[in-house]
Amino acid sequence: MQKVKENNSETRSGLVVSYFGNSVAVEAEDGQVFQCHLRRNQELPVVGDTVRWQLETGNTGIIIAIQPRRSLLSRGDGRGRSKPIAANLDTVVIVMAPPPIFSEYLIDRYLIAAELLGIQPVIVLNKTDLLTDMTRPDAEGRLASYRQISYPVVQSSIYLPAGLQEVAGHLQGKTSVLIGPSGVGKSSIIAKLTEGESIRIGDVSSKGAGKHTTTATRLYHLPKGGHLIDSPGVREFNLWRISPQEVLRGFRDFQVFIGGCKFRDCRHVVEPGCAVRAAVEHGKISAERYASYQELMKEAEEHENSRYSH
Numbered sequence: 001m002q003k004v005k006e007n008n009s010e011t012r013s014g015l016v017v018s019y020f021g022n023s024v025a026v027e028a029e030d031g032q033v034f035q036c037h038l039r040r041n042q043e044l045p046v047v048g049d050t051v052r053w054q055l056e057t058g059n060t061g062i063i064i065a066i067q068p069r070r071s072l073l074s075r076g077d078g079r080g081r082s083k084p085i086a087a088n089l090d091t092v093v094i095v096m097a098p099p100p101i102f103s104e105y106l107i108d109r110y111l112i113a114a115e116l117l118g119i120q121p122v123i124v125l126n127k128t129d130l131l132t133d134m135t136r137p138d139a140e141g142r143l144a145s146y147r148q149i150s151y152p153v154v155q156s157s158i159y160l161p162a163g164l165q166e167v168a169g170h171l172q173g174k175t176s177v178l179i180g181p182s183g184v185g186k187s188s189i190i191a192k193l194t195e196g197e198s199i200r201i202g203d204v205s206s207k208g209a210g211k212h213t214t215t216a217t218r219l220y221h222l223p224k225g226g227h228l229i230d231s232p233g234v235r236e237f238n239l240w241r242i243s244p245q246e247v248l249r250g251f252r253d254f255q256v257f258i259g260g261c262k263f264r265d266c267r268h269v270v271e272p273g274c275a276v277r278a279a280v281e282h283g284k285i286s287a288e289r290y291a292s293y294q295e296l297m298k299e300a301e302e303h304e305n306s307r308y309s310h
């Protein structure tokens with residue numbers, strides 16, 4: 001951290017609301033947005049960062065320092081490295097929809113990320129207007145198993161205000177992102193929750209970034225307080241490579257059982273005397289959660305082995 005004189009009138013506080021690669025849009029405390037450049041060798045700010053910055057000309061500035069982050073969400077860059085995309089998140093909203101995709105495996109993958117980062121997850125099943133009397137009981141049963149392990153669960157539809165309001169309630173006063181597979185309705189929900197706001201930010205970013213406004217990561221203000229960060233990178237969020245230990249830490253419902261395993265280094269897969277597997281057999285851990293765990297653990301172990309064999 002660089003030291004900044006608090007009473008230096010030229011150094012101001014701001015919030016990074018958009019990011020264009022070589023410059024960022026910083027919202028000053030009075031709500032005005034300035035295009036800010038980065039100094040050479042400056043640690044890269046991301047959307048959601050609180051920064052210290054200085055005015056250069058009428059509406060441009062320079063970033064002086066990034067304030068300490070309370071969380072940092074990264075995604076895999078496809079080569080196993082992590083790329084930071086959003087800072088200071090409190091909540092991640094994991095969105096699924098009955099069609100096209102309602103997958104426990106994906107939910108559990110996202111939950112691991114949230115658990116490891118210490119960010120509160122909310123699970124949303126969107127497009128509930130498409131559920132029928134035939135499909136509703138199955139969907140509700142699958143959601144209930146997440147409620148049982150104390151994750152907040154919301155059923156929503158962009159055509160029904162009640163569910164959207166419930167989603168908004170979870171975001172109020174917080175900095176949040178929506179993640180989930182393509183086509184589940186994330187953009188539609190964001191549009192509903194940030195009505196009007198998108199136009200204002202769109203105007204600002206178009207000044208500095210040409211026509212790339214649809215691909216930029218952006219922070220929106222929610223009408224009742226709080227921020228929603230929208231980013232293609234966040235939405236298509238991919239887990240960076242995680243270790244088997246991290247997979248295990250990401251399953252909050254397993255934690256109470258792991259002390260009861262016969263072997264201290266039990267991975268809860270094939271080991272005899274495994275308390276986690278006993279809990280699955282006795283219905284204390286859901287079979288779907290355990291199936292996700294097996295698959296994610298297998299992937300993590302394969303990554304680990306390939307790393308050691310190079």
Ligand SMILES: Nc1nc2c(ncn2[C@@H]2O[C@H](COP(=O)(O)OP(=O)(O)O)[C@@H](O)[C@H]2O)c(=O)[nH]1
Binds near residue numbers: 127
């Ligand atoms: N029936 C129904 N369709 C929806 C709902 N939310 C979004 N959609 C539609 O699903 C499609 C994909 O939505 P989009 O927001 O682009 O999904 P994203 O890829 O997750 O951002 C669009 O045609 C939306 O109009 C919903 O609650 N119910």
Ligand SMILES: [Mg+2]
Binds near residue numbers: 183186187188
């Ligand atoms: Mg979208």
Ligand SMILES: [Zn+2]
Binds near residue numbers: 258266273276
């Ligand atoms: Zn075990």
